[in-house]
Amino acid sequence: MKVAILHQDLEWGEREIARQLQQKGFTVNLFDVRTTSLEDLTQTEELPSLVLNRVYASVANRDYRDNIKILDLLLSLERLGIPCMNSYYTSQFDYSKFKAAKRLKEEGVSTPETLYVGCLNTETKDRITGFIKKYGFPLIVKRDMGGRGKDLQRIENEQSLYTFLENKFSPTAQHEYAGGFVVQEFLKPTRPFDCRLAVFDGEFAFSYGRTLISRVNNGDAPWLASVKLGSRMINYDPTPEEVALAISASNAIGAIFNEVDMTQTEKGPAIIENNPTPNYDETEIDRVAKAVDLIEKTYCTTEAILR
Ligand SMILES: Nc1ncnc2c1ncn2[C@@H]1O[C@H](COP(=O)(O)OP(=O)(O)O)[C@@H](O)[C@H]1O
Ligand SMILES: [Mg+2]
Secondary structure: OEEEEEEOOOOHHHHHHHHHHHHOOOEEEEEEHHHOOHHHHHOOOOOOOEEEEOOOHHHHHHHHHHHHHHHHHHHHHHHOOOOEEOOHHHHHHHOOHHHHHHHHHHOOOOOOOEEEEOOOOHHHHHHHHHHHHHHOOOEEEEEOOOOOOOOOEEEOOHHHHHHHHHHHOOHHHHHHOOOOEEEEEOOOOOOOEEEEEEEEOOEEEEEEEEEOEOOOOOOOOOOEOOOOOOOOEEOOOOOHHHHHHHHHHHHHOOOOEEEEEEEEEOOEEEEEEEEOOOOOOOOOHHHHHHHHHHHHHHHHOHHHHHO
């Protein structure tokens, strides 16, 4: 079976996925999104049986045009009947925090209230004012498309919010990233850690927790989970309510493969983010092995081929 892996910068995770797939007997070809066309993927003797999209949402931190290109490629590949993991449909939600929040709300899945801000004008300022009136401070502001905490801020007052947005919508900043931002209700965690639950094909697969940190040392209670910025990974077994929420979130975005970040609030667990394209580091061979097993089970068994 032939698997095409789409990537941008080749990180350890993609190389490890390729290595483990090859070990299982798959033929694997790597394609850099920046130099790959639909023809490169399809004008071959044998079409790929599966295209793995490993272009992270955080690729947008470097060049969001590659994420846009991926969506186009996935759509065309699926039109040709080639299965993609994750699909065009799911990847859209991976690449837009606003679309994801809207979709989860439609399905009644708990997640922060989210406002999309695509530019600053009288109309968007009015909407921001309305949002502030309703949800107050602190608020979270972050890139609609992106990841790894890039341009993510906890905002304490209106002036800081506008200073931040005016800066991000300046011509210089727009040259680097011309996508939108989201303003989000701040979910105050009631525990000193968050949790990540993996959902594979509608079922709970594994979980762990991440200790929370404060981004600025201003005496605030820790609120941010980021291993890169100092959160520790801890063992955590989720409650049935958390498992049900992670499954609902994955179903809402049609993800066969998803790692869901959630936080515990006074009103119960809430989804912070879906990660259908999570990244891996050298210590996580087992996590990659689980993903590779899922790929094999989903796309290579007789049952999978017949469905
Ligand atoms: N609305 C929010 N309320 C509280 N904490 C948040 C909120 N949004 C993000 N965070 C914190 O910031 C972290 C990173 O945010 P996330 O939306 O996952 O962005 P990224 O794509 O950069 O990982 C989350 O894991 C969470 O700890
Ligand atoms: Mg995240």
